[in-house]
Amino acid sequence: MYIFRFFFFVAIISLAACKTTSSDGQHAYTNELIHESSPYLLQHAHNPVNWYPWGEKALKKAKEENKLLIISIGYSSCHWCHVMEKESFSDSTVAAIMNEHFVAIKVDREERPDVDDIYMTACQLAAQGGCGWPLNAFALPDGRPVWAGTYFPKKNWMEILEYFKNEWQNDPQKVTQYANDLTAGIGQSDEVPGASPNAAFEDEVMNDVAEALLQKIDYRWGGRQGAPKFPMPANYEFLLEYHHYNGNLKALEAVTTTLDQMAAGGIYDHLGGGFARYATDERWQIPHFEKMLYDNGQLVSLYAHAYQVTGKELYRNIAAQTIEFVKRELTSPEGGFYSSLDAQSEGVEGKFYVWTKAEIDQVLADPAAAALFCDFYEVTEKGNWEEGKNILHIRKDLASVAQKHNMSLTDAEASIAKSKEKLFEARSKRIRPRLDDKVLTSWNALMLKGLVDAWRAFGEKAYLDMALKNGNFLRQNMMQEDHRLNRNFKDGKSSINAFLDDYALTAQAFTALYEVTFDEKWLYDAKDLTEYALTHFTDDETGFFFYTSDLDPPLVTRKKEITDNVIPGSNSVMTHNLLILGDYFYNQEWMDKARGLMAAMAGQIHQSNAPDYYSMWCQVYMDCLRMPYEVAIVGPEAQQKRDALLTNYLPNAMLLGGETEGSLELLKDKLQDGATYIYVCQNKVCKLPVEEVDRALELMK
Numbered sequence: 072m073y074i075f076r077f078f079f080f081v082a083i084i085s086l087a088a089c090k091t092t093s094s095d096g097q098h099a100y101t102n103e104l105i106h107e108s109s110p111y112l113l114q115h116a117h118n119p120v121n122w123y124p125w126g127e128k129a130l131k132k133a134k135e136e137n138k139l140l141i142i143s144i145g146y147s148s149c150h151w152c153h154v155m156e157k158e159s160f161s162d163s164t165v166a167a168i169m170n171e172h173f174v175a176i177k178v179d180r181e182e183r184p185d186v187d188d189i190y191m192t193a194c195q196l197a198a199q200g201g202c203g204w205p206l207n208a209f210a211l212p213d214g215r216p217v218w219a220g221t222y223f224p225k226k227n228w229m230e231i232l233e234y235f236k237n238e239w240q241n242d243p244q245k246v247t248q249y250a251n252d253l254t255a256g257i258g259q260s261d262e263v264p265g266a267s268p269n270a271a272f273e274d275e276v277m278n279d280v281a282e283a284l285l286q287k288i289d290y291r292w293g294g295r296q297g298a299p300k301f302p303m304p305a306n307y308e309f310l311l312e313y314h315h316y317n318g319n320l321k322a323l324e325a326v327t328t329t330l331d332q333m334a335a336g337g338i339y340d341h342l343g344g345g346f347a348r349y350a351t352d353e354r355w356q357i358p359h360f361e362k363m364l365y366d367n368g369q370l371v372s373l374y375a376h377a378y379q380v381t382g383k384e385l386y387r388n389i390a391a392q393t394i395e396f397v398k399r400e401l402t403s404p405e406g407g408f409y410s411s412l413d414a415q416s417e418g419v420e421g422k423f424y425v426w427t428k429a430e431i432d433q434v435l436a437d438p439a440a441a442a443l444f445c446d447f448y449e450v451t452e453k454g455n456w457e458e459g460k461n462i463l464h465i466r467k468d469l470a471s472v473a474q475k476h477n478m479s480l481t482d483a484e485a486s487i488a489k490s491k492e493k494l495f496e497a498r499s500k501r502i503r504p505r506l507d508d509k510v511l512t513s514w515n516a517l518m519l520k521g522l523v524d525a526w527r528a529f530g531e532k533a534y535l536d537m538a539l540k541n542g543n544f545l546r547q548n549m550m551q552e553d554h555r556l557n558r559n560f561k562d563g564k565s566s567i568n569a570f571l572d573d574y575a576l577t578a579q580a581f582t583a584l585y586e587v588t589f590d591e592k593w594l595y596d597a598k599d600l601t602e603y604a605l606t607h608f609t610d611d612e613t614g615f616f617f618y619t620s621d622l623d624p625p626l627v628t629r630k631k632e633i634t635d636n637v638i639p640g641s642n643s644v645m646t647h648n649l650l651i652l653g654d655y656f657y658n659q660e661w662m663d664k665a666r667g668l669m670a671a672m673a674g675q676i677h678q679s680n681a682p683d684y685y686s687m688w689c690q691v692y693m694d695c696l697r698m699p700y701e702v703a704i705v706g707p708e709a710q711q712k713r714d715a716l717l718t719n720y721l722p723n724a725m726l727l728g729g730e731t732e733g734s735l736e737l738l739k740d741k742l743q744d745g746a747t748y749i750y751v752c753q754n755k756v757c758k759l760p761v762e763e764v765d766r767a768l769e770l771m772k
Contacts, residue, residue: 217235364517426494708747
């Protein structure tokens with residue numbers, strides 16, 4: 072382990088303020104970030120720090136001037152990024168030190184997750200404390216990291232700057248040795264075993280992994296035990312599928328408790344829909360208020376799947392309200408989805424979302440309605456948060472609250488709904504949180520799949536229309552003729568070559584679109600994206616995939632994203648794509664590769680004390696344990712019978728078909744004149760065809 076303990080000595084800095092000439096005549100300072108499209112980078116374009124975007128220009132300057140790099144990484148909706156920008160990066164005295172002795176690079180982690188991964192790994196290896204964002208790394212002129220940490224108050228940041236300035240001037244060999252050691256550690260951080268060609272999969276492995284995850288669940292409040300609490304949708308997708316696989320009721324309880332408590336908590340926006348990034352407490356009550364597209368896309372999928380299993384109307388409502396939030400606030404006119412909403416407005420975190428009791432009383436202007444609303448949502452004069460402010464959350468049953476207020480349940484429901492409309496309208500007049508309006512391919516794919524899953528569960532055609540519009544947006548704006556993808560899109564342009572997660576998640580989403588439309592263009596695009604990734608991302612030594620393309624300029628090391636996190640890891644999703652698309656296209660080589668990669672990971676997952684970081688891998692493992700059903704629906708009523716099947720939770724079934732046989736080998740010779748048959752097959756061996764959806768479902772039990 073590379074833990075470098077630096078001792079910083081307080082220094083009194085007295086430097087002349089850095090003066091620059093504004094390029095536009097309106098700002099005292101303008102730096103190289105003014106040419107970028109990222110909202111996060113543009114937020115720093117008028118700092119007195121001479122920021123550069125990541126690229127050859129900054130690295131060349133550092134080498135020519137023999138200066139250490141400062142690589143500062145964050146994102147638009149990051150609260151502490153804004154704090155450090157205000158305290159330090161807007162301060163001309165701090166800027167003078169940074170400009171004279173360092174070359175400063177600012178990175179949007181959402182646009183450049185490859186760069187972020189390098190220096191976050193450096194932080195985890197080198198720093199004494201926890202790591203997060205803003206991430207501030209010091210590196211040699213060639214980019215090799217020396218040390219990294221997170222947010223620092225101005226005084227500490229100036230001490231750190233002085234320390235590294237002096238170390239580089241007085242003992243550059245020691246600094247270089249730090250970098251050599253740290254870079255070696257980064258290269259070893261994601262080592263994986265070679266793929267196994269002869270894989271054996273066992274129920275016991277999956278049972279052990281699921282049990283280890285279930286032991287970490289908080290069965291009172293949902294989520295993992297303790298605080299803070301993050302929505303980790305892939306964990307609960309795994310547990311839901313595990314319950315489907317073997318009927319484990321504890322797995323289903325873990326899912327439903329979590330979804331119930333999240334929907335009741337302050338992490339959910341009870342007026343406008345959608346979920347915040349995480350809760351700071353164990354009861355989901357106090358959110359960190361930023362709203363991210365990738366959370367909400369995955370949570371729409373999860374609530375839709377849970378509805379299919381349980382039939383709970385709450386889950387339908389939460390999914391519908393979250394989709395409405397995305398449509399209203401995160402959707403571009405072209406059909407792309409924006410990235411996030413900031414946690415703060417007017418410089419105050421959560422100000423847009425919270426209420427005093429007096430504000431609610433004034434807006435509702437009906438004492439009885441206000442009393443009911445405040446009782447139900449735990450609103451008090453004192454406030455349930457800070458400074459007399461209230462975060463709306465639910466801890467009581469509405470029926471009991473209605474009885475307390477001498478109202479019928481029907482009247483109470485109507486009153487609450489009317490009050491929410493009034494408060495939402497009043498809230499919409501407030502100064503809004505800042506929007507990060509860049510479009511990211513992989514995050515759009517997660518939202519696209521969420522819409523497809525919602526269409527399957529609820530049959531609302533508007534969801535399918537949104538999904539198709541977004542799919543066509545990705546095809547037209549992010550995908551080139553050779554199926555190379557771009558990562559980002561803003562103001563009509565893309566500037567960054569895509570990463571593995573962009574290919575993996577887009578191929579997954581396009582496959583899902585095929586299943587609900589039987590339009591083969593989506594399936595062939597998924598296939599072509601996968602072929603492109605195999606060509607440009609494969610590590611020939613291990614068979615796994617690098618995160619960056621071989622077309623990209625090399626970083627200090629070429630890393631792999633192996634584990635699953637808030638977003639499923641790109642290697643696990645790509646492995647699943649190989650298994651499913653290999654089945655669709657009779658490509659045994661892809662299926663063998665997928666099983667080999669899964670077998671290589673199985674031991675690591677089984678032995679891990681953190682199975683929650685392998686939840687997508689676990690879903691792949693279950694598909695290797697029992698191959699998915701290939702459900703072919705062919706004939707004039709193919710769409711109607713497909714849509715009837717879609718309403719069911721079928722995590723181990725892949726659908727294909729149409730009114731004609733199409734071009735897929737799996738459909739060959741299955742069309743019968745005048746009839747629509749459903750063929751339930753497994754590993755390309757089919758049972759007798761049936762015409763009724765219920766009979767097809769029986770064949771999949």
